[in-house]
Amino acid sequence: xxxxxxxxxxxxxxxxxxxxxxxxxxxxxxxxxxxxxxxxxxxxxxxxxxxxxxxxxxxxxxxxxxxxxxxxxxxxxxxxxxxxxxxxxxxxxxxxxxxxxxxxxxxxxxxxxxxxxxxxxxxxxxxxxxxxxxxxxxxxxxxxxxxxxxxxxxxxxxxxxxxxxxxxxxxxxxxxxxxxxxxxxxxxxxxxxxxxxxxxxxxxxxxxxxxxxxxxxxxxxxxxxxxxxxxxxxxxxxxxxxxxxxxxxxxxxxxxxxxxxxxxxxxxxxxxxxxxxxxxxxxxxxxxxxxxxxxxxxxxxxxxxxxxxxxxxxxxxxxxxxxxxxxxxxxxxxxxxxxxxxxxxxxxxxxxxxxxxx
Ligand code: SF4
Numbered sequence: 004x005x006x007x008x009x010x011x012x013x014x015x016x017x018x019x020x021x022x023x024x025x026x027x028x029x030x031x032x033x034x035x036x037x038x039x040x041x042x043x044x045x046x047x048x049x050x051x052x053x054x055x056x057x058x059x060x061x062x063x064x065x066x067x068x069x070x071x072x073x074x075x076x077x078x079x080x081x082x083x084x085x086x087x088x089x090x091x092x093x094x095x096x097x098x099x100x101x102x103x104x105x106x107x108x109x110x111x112x113x114x115x116x117x118x119x120x121x122x123x124x125x126x127x128x129x130x131x132x133x134x135x136x137x138x139x140x141x142x143x144x145x146x147x148x149x150x151x152x153x154x155x156x157x158x159x160x161x162x163x164x165x166x167x168x169x170x171x172x173x174x175x176x177x178x179x180x181x182x183x184x185x186x187x188x189x190x191x192x193x194x195x196x197x198x199x200x201x202x203x204x205x206x207x208x209x210x211x212x213x214x215x216x217x218x219x220x221x222x223x224x225x226x227x228x229x230x231x232x233x234x235x236x237x238x239x240x241x242x243x244x245x246x247x248x249x250x251x252x253x254x255x256x257x258x259x260x261x262x263x264x265x266x267x268x269x270x271x272x273x274x275x276x277x278x279x280x281x282x283x284x285x286x287x288x289x290x291x292x293x294x295x296x297x298x299x300x301x302x303x304x305x306x307x308x309x310x311x312x313x314x315x316x317x318x319x320x321x322x323x324x325x326x327x328x329x330x331x332x333x334x335x336x337x338x339x340x341x342x343x344x345x346x347x348x349x350x351x352x353x354x355x356x357x358x359x360x361x
Contacts, residue, residue, distance in 0.1 A: 012096070014226050015074035016045050016053065016067075017150060018143025021131050021190075022185050026108040032064035033059075039189055046074055046190030049121040051075070051152055076151060093151060095120075095144055099137060101168055111161030115279035118178050119169025124203045127236045128226075128269055130303045140169070142180035149185065166222070172208025180218055186218045194238070195219055199265065201335035206243040211253040213258045221255055222265035222296075223248065227275045249287060258289060263329075266293045270316060271300050272309035288328065295330045296321055300315045 019027070024038035037059060044056040051074075053059075053067040076093035079100060083089045087107035094100050101117040120127070123136035153160060163185060165171045178200065185191045186198060195218035200325045202208060203224050212221065225248075227233035235239040240248075252264055264287060270276045288295070297320060300310045311319075316332055325328040 013072040013279045015141075015143035015147075016041070016051055016071045017146045018180070018184070019071075019140055020142075020180055021187055026067065027070065028063065030070070031060075031063045033063045037063055042187065042189040046184070046187070047192075049154065051150075067117075076144070076147050076205065078151065078155070081155070089156065091152065091155070093148060095140075095147075096288075101140065101144070101148070103152060105152055105156055105160065107158075108161070112156060112158050113162040113164060114149060114152050114160050115167045116145055116163055116165050116166055116181075117167035117169055118145060118171040118174050118181075122169045123173060125238050126203060126224075126226075128271060128300060128306070128308050130306075133305075136169075136173075139174040139177060142177045142184060142330055145177070145181040145219060146184055146191075149191065160240045161193075161200070162197045164199045164201060164222070165219075166199075170203055170205065171200050172202045172205040172211075175208055175211060179215060182217055182219045198348050201265075201267065203237055204239060205241050206247050206251045209248075209255055213255055220265065221252075221259075221260060222267055223252060224267045224269070225287075226267070226269045226271075226285075228280045228287060232275055236271070247288065252293075253291065264291065264293045265296055267296045267298060269298045269300055270311050272311040272315070274308065274309040276315050276319055278318065278322055281319045282344055283325045285323065285328060293328075295328055297330060297332045299332070 021038060021042060024041045027041070028035050028038050040059065041056070044050045050056050053071065054064065059067075064231045074096065076095050078091055079094050080090075082091075089107075090103040091103050091105075092100055099120045101120055103117060104115040112323065117140065120137040121134045122131045125132045125135075149160065149163065153239070165178065165181075182198060182200070185193045186195045198219040199222050200212070200217070200219050201222035201224055207264050209221065211217075212219075224237075225233075225245075226236060227240075229243075230237050230240060230244045233245060256262070256264055265358035268275075280292060284295070297316060300308050300314050302308065302310055320332055321332050
């Protein structure tokens with residue numbers, strides 16, 4: 004019913020990169036210097052009502068009135084865990100909801116951004132996968148997650164990770180635009196070293212990142228060391244098997260010139276957590292200088308996967324560390340607020356349907 008609201012409304016200013024803002028100035032027949040002014044007021048100061056931006060030429064105010072819109076998602080749920088993890092459920096103008104999470108670090112926050120409503124990849128250990136893909140998010144909707152979190156939080160957001168709902172490389176154009184907007188020094192000005200795109204292994208997308216010199220880091224959600232196991236838990240592995248994926252990672256590292264690629268490894272009890280797996284992982288990553296992030300599985304209702312016990316995680320990590328691999332075990336943050344990808348959305352939806360059925 005609401006599906007075409009976004010296409011009928013004028014494009015949101017927060018989804019525009021510097022080239023788009025320059026184009027607006029050209030169309031309004033004003034000097035291009037005003038594009039910089041728009042960049043600063045919209046992204047640095049968060050003023051998205053164009054009439055509130057001071058000192059623009061009248062012709063530009065008038066042009067903006069008719070040609071750009073605002074995008075302010077509604078915050079439907081807002082939870083803070085004891086460890087400071089802060090999760091928000093945001094409703095977009097067409098009624099679709101996405102999650103974004105603020106994860107505390109020693110001094111600054113990391114924000115996890117969603118790139119799609121749902122996801123088509125179908126990873127077996129992921130709650131978001133259970134509902135399939137509804138639609139892609141626009142660059143503006145991704146930027147709106149950052150701007151909403153910035154308004155709500157009193158701490159500086161220092162890192163952005165595209166690891167929320169969705170496979171970023173399935174929505175390449177909008178994700179690339181988002182990356183360019185957030186790293187634009189005239190606007191939100193995140194360092195490209197502090198923006199990380201995480202993929203489940205879409206090989207052509209990795210080559211596209213190289214070709215486009217996309218200003219961000221790469222993370223690969225590997226999660227298995229044999230094609231047999233990986234294809235069972237991440238179906239796209241049948242199309243892009245581990246060897247092809249690792250070739251793309253090697254090419255990416257060559258292009259990035261010593262920039263580390265992050266390898267994420269969700270540990271599933273009895274599936275991919277053996278000492279043989281750890282040794283195969285060492286062989287796969289030999290010489291790449293990657294950082295390995297071990298993520299003991301965070302079980303959700305209905306899953307048959309289990310979290311490995313602490314001793315297994317620790318033994319797995321030791322094998323990697325002893326082989327000289329930089330390995331971090333990510334502590335599960337925000338368990339009590341359903342912080343795993345897709346959990347808050349599922350919980351809120353379940354509560355709503357319970358309420359509507361009495
Ligand atoms: S883990 Fe990521 S890529 Fe896999 S289904 Fe979930 S959201 Fe999609």
